[in-house]
Amino acid sequence: MVPAKLTQERILFACLDWGSGHVARSISLLKQLADQGNELVICCTEKQQSIFTSYGIPAKYILSGGFQFRFKGDGNFTSEMRRNALRFSHWIRREQKQTERLVSEHLISLVLSDHCYGFHSNKVPSIFITHQVSLPPKAGWIAQCIHRKWMNRFQEIWIMDKAEKRLAGKLSESNKKSNYIGFYSRFQDQEITVVPHKIVGIVSGPEPYSEQFFHWIIEKYGAENLVLISPRVYAEVPENIKIITDWKLADAEIASSETIVSRNGYSTLMDLEFLKKKAILIPTPGQLEQEYLAALPLGK
Template identity: 30%
Template structure:
């Protein structure tokens, strides 16, 4: 057998467009495929495409429309708003499936890697679905089971599902370890992170790391800016707006950065004692890799982020707060009294990718 048998010659990698996390967590996966000698083609649009193009200017990037989910200003109405958009989301899933059928005729991919894009699978090509969210958090248990069945129905169209988490200790908790798994080969690939722990002197007491969809990103930003002058400390605000034209001026005690690519972001985070951020799963994986002290403010209405913030606080990995009643001074005081600890984790790397590839059935009959 050829030693390169399990190295696909040409790979398509496409992240979901809900926030930036799906795109950023694909970066180490892309790097590993490139390190093995695969040709990688990317598919994305909007801010996700900008991030990937910034990190990999040499790679082909195919324009692929996203799900373009619209979020509400009130967290309490988010579930209803998402439900009303369901027909359009289902239409997009169908369109991306048909898009891939046409693109495959031109590019002849040997492997397809879809980060949470349900329609990006092909009958004739090994197709991998990446998700940490096997159990979608819904307040109603009947509805939660129904949504899980729909989720699994889509996942089971793929040849395999790769989960960016460990079996133990688990960063995603019940989200990635439900009682019932999909009927498709499942592999825990390890947490994924662009970041690693750096030994740097502290320059900023507090780093406010903004991310996620609008309008909630801007709402949190305004809340922070109205209170930041009250803090007697050197602060950093990273707005998380790649390609944005409108900038904000620095305040007396706060440096403001529009967006930071991987290397710059890692340096900034390593120079900060506390990181105040959303509890999106990609942010959590990266900050745990850097062993940073986190203050987590889940996006209102996003039950996954609310669950993760509570779960991290129970484990002693981060302090959970809320956006609706955000009092920065009180929250930061609580963080100074909180006992943080960090577990030992085996993160995804190129060796792990080779193990995952060895489990793929390359020839379908």
């Protein structure tokens, strides 16, 4: 099963509320599914709903609080995830019960989960969407085993990558349950231009890492022709710096930039496949996936 083959389904969808990457890459997928005659029921946070509706995605929206990761921002993601482990396990069990209830209440025929481990059903086919069939090598074998155990609860895995050009390297090596579905980006149908010397800085990721990156970009590129895209304004900035918090306005700024300064999350790498921009990519400190992607030729 692949997205292009889906028609006349009643689809229940959710994506991880960690930063903005999972929401960003879901936009074009959801548009495709809606255009093919599928009916969408989206379980999401209020913030995610506001983003999806701004792109005109037709769906019935069900608000959910989402899982709020708590990070200290010390750059040790292994310890950060351990601190969240118990809360995360409780959330997965709660999420699975909620999914079963929603499947029954809304007569769902298919469940799609962008990296929400508990968002699956025993009543209808459930598909896990990811670029990480395997975690980065430094994650350790215990984390790998848990990751695979949770993925195996799904009937199928959709890998947002291409077999012939894997942006995720070894992370996206397929297994017997998986299908490559290609790259997804909201920029794939946009007209791309270049304003000479224009730099766009994109602040993303979980707190407090996003706030740290906000200040780093201003310190490094504040004297340039800089447009800063951020989920919020963390501090006063020089008058010459333009701040954008609206997603649709941000898209126009990104599409016209000459250079992008960003974290090197996987959704950003897919966006760059369509944008063809110069990019300065800075991994989130200690985040093993981004550090792994930064070391790949295509991730630089």
